[in-house]
Amino acid sequence: MKVFIIEDDEWSKLILDKLITSYFPDLEVIGTASTISDAITLINDCEPDFILADIKLGNEDIFELINHFGEAWKYNYILTTSHENYALEAISSEVLDYIIKPITVEKLITAINKVKIRIKASLESKEENGNRNHQLIGISSVDKIEVIKIDSIVYIKANGRYSDFYLMDGSRKTASRNLGEYEKLLPNENFVRTHQSYLVNMNYVEHISKSDGYVVKLINNDKLIPISKRKQDVIAKFLKLKI
Incomplete structure (x- = not known):
């Protein structure tokens, strides 16, 4: 699977990269960004299976990007934050999961498993409809x-x-x-x-x-x-x- 990371804190980005490299050999980090504008440009080009993003990015927040793209289900957002007060907005935006920092490998495994389950279900649905010759x-x-x-x-x-x-x-x-x-x-x-x-x-x-x-x-x-x-x-x- 391909993941795109949006994080403006270099230390947090380093931790995420280290966790993914060490515990998720089947994942490929295909891009990173620290601003909404950079993320929009890069995501359009690389088509990730899911997006792992911090909610607060300086004076911006990830909901600007979610609203820009729409179709939250398509991007399988996993959001991270130090603040619990974003939970309701995250749920209403139909993101796949929401992680309160500090990020641990256990939290990341739970979230990424949700991505795998959704992608598997989507592939099975396509296969089922394909077996019907799309009729x-x-x-x-x-x-x-x-x-x-x-x-x-x-x-x-x-x-x-x-x-x-x-x-x-x-x-x-x-x-x-x-x-x-x-x-x-x-x-x-x-x-x-x-x-x-x-x-x-x-x-x-x-x-x-x-x-x-x-x-x-x-x-x-x-x-x-x-x-x-x-x-x-x-x-x-x-x-x-x-x-």
């Missing part, structure tokens, strides 16, 4: 699990911790899992995250409008799906063009 997916709600054809999904919209599926027949179904989880499960050769709140089946895209900001126009549908500025490159890469 069907289960949508779990409070009282039932509905099985639908993947190619009937036009787009999915985030609804807090839930996801709203909009289907080809015009119906809507609400699932009790967040949008990020479905982004992992659905085939990326068809589904693209155009915005923090939208996952679109590109087979139903009629065109992309540039007139009022970038938006996706769907086939036989008046709905316009926004394309966030930081997702424009993703769309361009998917379509093999410059937009």
Whole structure:
């Protein structure tokens, strides 16, 4: 697994590096940063499996970076701090774990095991859907699990911790899992995250409008799906063009 470390205290950074080198031979430190701006630039390039970060970085805090990227589940944040009063904000930001300093190998093992469990579960989910030839997916709600054809999904919209599926027949179904989880499960050769709140089946895209900001126009549908500025490159890469 690949880890990115964000820490502005050199001594703390040295301790983390020493613990990881000594006790976690399967981990690779692929980058470090001491500021939010440096971290954003480097993380975009190196795609870590998880991020190990101090909460306070001088006058900044890690929640600025979490809000910048969104999709906290995707980055598997493990936060460290000397202050217990950040616990509530960490939980509400959906970080994977929260370590009170001093950092010990026992605390680190517990946190990293959570990363391994999440990554394993994600891979197993992908494999399970792959075994179905990507034809069907289960949508779990409070009282039932509905099985639908993947190619009937036009787009999915985030609804807090839930996801709203909009289907080809015009119906809507609400699932009790967040949008990020479905982004992992659905085939990326068809589904693209155009915005923090939208996952679109590109087979139903009629065109992309540039007139009022970038938006996706769907086939036989008046709905316009926004394309966030930081997702424009993703769309361009998917379509093999410059937009």
